[in-house]
Amino acid sequence: MDMKEIRRTAKAYYENLSDEKKGDVDRFFKKMDRNGDGQINLAEFVGYLWNDNNTVLTDPSLFKALDTDGNGNLDRKEAIVLYYIKKSGRALSCKSCDKFLAGAxxxxxxxxxxxxxxxxxxxxxxxxxxxxxxxxxxxxxxxxYTLLLQSRSVVHAAPKKKREMALQILKQGLQLASFTGALECFFNGGAGDDDSNCSIM
Ligand SMILES: [Ca+2]
Ligand SMILES: [Ca+2]
Ligand SMILES: [Zn+2]
Ligand SMILES: [Zn+2]
Structure with a gap:
């Protein structure tokens, strides 16, 4: 399983979290770490995900892929990738072979x-x-990637009110204040379309 891209994404995602959300990562880690040794072993990993109804992620090959240094445990840094996968809604597996969809x-x-x-x-x-x-x-x-850009066209085609509703849903889903400006740019058609600053588009 090639986890390189998802790991880089998770790191960038984490860097942009508020202090409050970073605290949420700590709570997530502590909850998983049943014996409190500061490491997540496979049993703790599977146990947590079962309780959380996230059976897509209990695949031991995912645990292995998350364990970058291969010591059989997840430290906090390695567990951030799992936190990101959960929060971003990327906990999807292939409908044919059942493997976790780590990349494109x-x-x-x-x-x-x-x-x-x-x-x-x-x-x-x-x-x-x-x-x-x-x-x-x-x-x-x-x-x-194509689907992401197609989604933009679909939202553009919707009346303004529905577009605003879609944006609200996304904001709630992402729970990320720093992302919302960029999201507005994405759905409002990029720079120059309105008075928001769209430096990233
Ligand atoms: Ca532990
Ligand atoms: Ca490890
Ligand atoms: Zn279909
Ligand atoms: Zn497959």
């Missing part, structure tokens, strides 16, 4: 935009080998 993946765009469906994600290997034949035959699969 493809998802059915119809299911993605339908609120009654869950995300139907397929890892690049399975997508390349066309192992998604049990899904509805008219499915249009898009990789997650």
């Amino acid at each position: 993946y493809f998802s059915c765009s119809q299911c993605f935009f339908k609120d009654s469906s869950s995300i139907y994600g397929i890892c690049c290997d399975c997508y390349g080998k066309k192992k998604f034949t049990d899904h509805h035959s008219d499915a249009i699969f898009l990789d997650n």
Whole structure:
């Protein structure tokens, strides 16, 4: 499992958290660390995720991939990646091979935009080998980067009120004050469209 990208993302995400949210990471870690030795072993990892109803993540190969130094335990730094995966809603596994989707993946765009469906994600290997034949035959699969940009067009097409609602939902989901300015830029069409500062777009 290639965790390089997700690890870098988690680190950047953590650096932008408020002190209060960083405290939340501490609480998360303490809760997982049942015996209080400052390390998370596999049993503590699995136990926590079972209690948390996050069985997608209990895969021992994910634990191994999170354990960067390979000492059989997760320290706080290694556990931040798990915290990020949980909080970002990236706890998804491939619908075909069941492996955790650590990197780029493809998802059915119809299911993605339908609120009654869950995300139907397929890892690049399975997508390349066309192992998604049990899904509805008219499915249009898009990789997650393309889907992100398509989402922008979809939100643009919505009336202003609905667009604002979508932004509110995202803000609540991300719980990240520092992200919201950038989000507004994303959905308002980038720099020059209004009076917000869109330095990153
Ligand atoms: Ca422990
Ligand atoms: Ca370790
Ligand atoms: Zn797969
Ligand atoms: Zn679908």
